[in-house]
Amino acid sequence: MSLVVEVDLSSSVPPYEQIRLQVLAHVSAGRLRSGDRLPTIRALATDLGVAAGTVARAFSELESAGVVVTRRRTGTTVADGTAGPDADVRDAARHFVDAARAAGLGDDEVLDAVRGALLG
């Protein structure tokens, strides 16, 4: 999957939270690595047609969690030492998603299965 962020304005989840979760997901999957640059707040807000404050809040919370750092010269980058799960876990997740898609499950059903497993 390419590095894409998607916001559903009709969702009950606030847009900033959707952005935050998706950046986290990309970091967890290893698609975003330490030092990778993110778009500027203004650019991402313009692209998505949302207020700059929405993206700023998502980035601010990611920064508070130590996932990204913002510097004047380099903009917002993925923080050093940020690593997702190890390669085995990522591979297992990949295989699980492939199997679920092959079985015809939708994204919501896949996530329900994961949530069920986490509760077990």
Place this chain on the structure above:
Amino acid sequence: MSLAVLPALLVSVIGLAGVVVLALLLIRRADPAPSEAAEAARRHGSVVNLTAWLVWFLLPGPVMLVVAVGVFRASVGTGQYAGVVTALYPATHGLLFLTVHAIGERTWPRPAGPVRRAALTPRRVADVAPRHLRAVSWAWVGLLVVALAVGGATAAPDGRSFIATGVGPTSPFPGWYYGAWLLPAALIVLGASEAVLRLVAARPAIVDADPAYDAASRRLSAHRVLRGPQLVLGLTLAGVVFVLGYGPHHAGLPAIGYALDVLAIGVALASLVLAVIPAQPPLGAAQPPGGTLAALAPAPTGSSQTTAAADGTDSSS
């Protein structure tokens, strides 16, 4: 002086007919866009492109005619500045062309609909501008600086004629009399094209298509933007080199004179060919490969554990 602009007006009208026919053919042949926003963007881009070329062919003629009449009245009997007005004609085309594109980028369709998608990677001018067209534009300006410097160094003290030993002066010649106008005009056109490319890179994304389609759409726009200034700068350079050749011809150095003539024709042809090569239209899917990312948002109930497990933070903040 006004008569000098009439051939340009004639060329404008003939070129205009060609542009309209070509544009209608291209718009009709275009592949269908993969989504609603993509279709709106495609339509907007086509209208801007067609308008820019219409303005290219229609507006500079009357504008320069008015300027030329004013200059003629101000310099009756001397012919002063008449050559400068003619030399600045291509730059007028370029600036009006870029103005239309700038307005087009500023009025690009805003994201609409509940689901918006964008690439999570920074985007620079270099990512959207076709490298060869941008490099050629800069190269034309670089060569123009060299040509004007040579002209300035070899021109007579009046900066507009060339004096060879044993023969009288020949004019026009691209000394600093012309260079002082042409060089800033070329730099302004180049700077304006870079500014419009920044607008292309910064405009809103096509939110309901694959980001690859959005990137291709930006490359198409950047290609359309760069064709105009590239042609302006190329034709300006060709004109300067051609007139620079008057000096060697006049001084009894025909080999150098003919070499400059050939160079001028080569530059003019190259810039014309680059201007008519069509850009690659974007092709792409409506959906990016993989799943729907908005599905990563926590479920309305019982989701806090999942979110906390994912990022180790309190998701309620």
